Amino acid sequence: MPLPAEFDLISRHFRPLAGPGALELRDDAAVLQPPPGRDLVLTADAMVGGVHFLPDDPPDLVARKLLRVNLSDLAAKGAVPLAYLLTVSAPRDTADTWFAGFASGLAEDQATYRVTLLGGDTTSTPGPLSLSLTIIGHVAPGTAVHRFGASAGDEIWVTGTIGDGALGLAVATGRLSDFSGYLLERYRLPRPRVGLAIAGVASAGMDISDGLVQDLGHICRASDLAAEIDADSVPRSAPARAAGEPWLATCLTGGDDYELLLAVPPARSTALRVAAQDAGIAVTRIGRLMNGPAEVTVRRSDGREMALTRRGWSHF
Known part of the structure; x- marks a missing residue:
């Protein structure tokens, strides 16, 4: 028509x-x-x-x-x-x-x-x-959270689970199976974390659209800090974990999560947990920010650095 x-x-x-x-x-x-x-x-x-x-x-x-x-x-x-x-x-x-x-x-x-x-x-x-x-x-005036503003020693937190959107795209394009339908739904229908009271709690933050590692790199460059995250601490849904170890790098770099990535001073971590509980949103600490070159290091729980062939999604 x-x-x-x-x-x-x-x-x-x-x-x-x-x-x-x-x-x-x-x-x-x-x-x-x-x-x-x-x-x-x-x-x-x-x-x-x-x-x-x-x-x-x-x-x-x-x-x-x-x-x-x-x-x-x-x-x-x-x-x-x-x-x-x-x-x-x-x-x-x-x-x-x-x-x-x-x-x-x-x-x-x-x-x-x-x-x-x-x-x-x-x-x-x-x-x-x-x-x-x-x-x-x-x-409220002056309370918007920015990419810049983080300090060395701040903890790195994320909401929800990471990697579902990227794996959902893999399901949609026939590269991965998920009979639960959960991953495809997460790709098609993100869950914006509206209502999480982060003003006065997070020193910096952004949402994860282009991949956890790449977006954390944006915060590092804006705040002139280095970051280190523990890949095994990054929260993944049951279907994402069921996809297996070969898909871990995709979860960390694939994008389409639309979860929040936050830098939070240790003294405010309890305030974040309370705000998350009030909003009914899960939050997980996955790493820390420190002085150093503005780059992200990903380690496994045993301390080994994880090699990544890509850092995230590129728009061009």
Whole structure:
């Protein structure tokens, strides 16, 4: 079915998602009033068909992943989600049912995470399908967590389990079997750790999108520190452990985790545990930061350094 006229498409699929300030998507811009006394936090991510999702991925899950990877960036700042802008560039032969499914996925997660659509743009493209989302959140003034700010002696913590997303992609592409379906679900549907109160607890942090080792390297460079992690302490789900030792390096470097990676002073580790318990989110200490060249060393529990042929995902 040919792509519907732009305004008809917006009216049927996206106007029901619009919230305060969106002007019912009838204008070229939105008008947003931030909560009183709060700093705005803005972040954007793009997803391209064949790169960040597979052609046969259900459209509702594609939409929810797009929203959730952006929510994960807000979670890494300690921010509360507010609203988002969306750009969709789709081939002209994209079925209207795809847009319906995509919009239904957004609606489901809007209700879960209490965000609404402000506006955006729709265009046609010869392909592939390309999606971009800019999300807006808010924090108390001066409390946003950054990549920089860590100190030597800080502990390295992660939320959840690491490696499920990368292994889920391996399942989706036929390189790994997982009859539980857990890994594929984790690849298609990340779990942003919104609600974990890290402001005033973490000295630095970010979410893990390009691989644990590579993203930790970003914190090292931003804070001018070295890092050392214990590969055997990195939390892995039961299906990830069942994949076996040959997949450990993929878990550490594959990306698509969208868990939080945090530098926490030892004196605040109890505060982190309490915040995690309050939010119902598991946290695990996996290493430490120290003075030295801005690089990451991965060791096994017996002290042996683990050789890695790659450090993470590259966007270019």
